[in-house]
Amino acid sequence: MKGLRRLIAVAAFAALPVEAGAAAGIDAWELISPAHFDWRERPHRRAIAEDLLVRLNLLADVIPPLSPQQEAQVANEMAELQRMDPDADTRRRSRLYMSRRYQHFRLLELLEDTRRNLQCVIAAARVSEEMRCWSLASVNFGDEAKLDLALSMLRSARLIPKDGAMPVKAQDPSVWYGEYGRGILKHILTPYLAEQAIKSERLESDRR
Numbered sequence: 001m002k003g004l005r006r007l008i009a010v011a012a013f014a015a016l017p018v019e020a021g022a023a024a025g026i027d028a029w030e031l032i033s034p035a036h037f038d039w040r041e042r043p044h045r046r047a048i049a050e051d052l053l054v055r056l057n058l059l060a061d062v063i064p065p066l067s068p069q070q071e072a073q074v075a076n077e078m079a080e081l082q083r084m085d086p087d088a089d090t091r092r093r094s095r096l097y098m099s100r101r102y103q104h105f106r107l108l109e110l111l112e113d114t115r116r117n118l119q120c121v122i123a124a125a126r127v128s129e130e131m132r133c134w135s136l137a138s139v140n141f142g143d144e145a146k147l148d149l150a151l152s153m154l155r156s157a158r159l160i161p162k163d164g165a166m167p168v169k170a171q172d173p174s175v176w177y178g179e180y181g182r183g184i185l186k187h188i189l190t191p192y193l194a195e196q197a198i199k200s201e202r203l204e205s206d207r208r
Contacts, residue, residue, distance in 0.1 A: 031183025142181030
């Protein structure tokens with residue numbers, strides 16, 4: 001079923017008009033179906049990070065904050081479980097993990113961490129620092145199970161709008177976020193690491 005949703009979402013997304021931007025229309029879709037993206041171009045990478053941040057913010061803006069009481073409950077339960085023997089009371093651990101307030105907490109944490117990673121990409125002064133931030137963003141975008149579970153719980157509780165009521169760029173996050181994560185790995189991190197390996201081999205060869 002999830003595979004069918006992905007195919008439908010891909011077809012719908014591909015039909016959307018490409019908006020002109022600062023880097024020749026480069027946006028997050030280039031991570032999935034690259035047409036103009038050149039990973040060596042800093043403006044291209046920055047344009048993708050900025051578009052991902054827009055999409056992330058659209059989703060984050062509809063997630064309500066936890067109340068101070070809810071935050072305190074989650075913090076207390078997590079602290080208590082950490083003090084317990086790892087083999088003790090697995091049902092209690094499961095109840096916490098599957099509680100709505102805990103999944104809500106994890107979702108807010110995931111979104112905020114990913115936003116920091118993208119802001120780091122945009123602000124990075126050195127390519128090595130930028131790539132470190134891309135790697136962290138890739139891991140977070142690839143955490144589809146965490147995202148899907150939390151969003152399903154919040155939608156069931158009517159705490160956030162249904163997916164179809166969201167702006168187009170914020171729809172189907174459980175489909176697209178994983179694709180973004182894999183795209184970052186395939187189209188940015190892998191070629192960067194390959195180039196670094198070649199440079200390292202040349203330096204080593206020159207020393208001989």
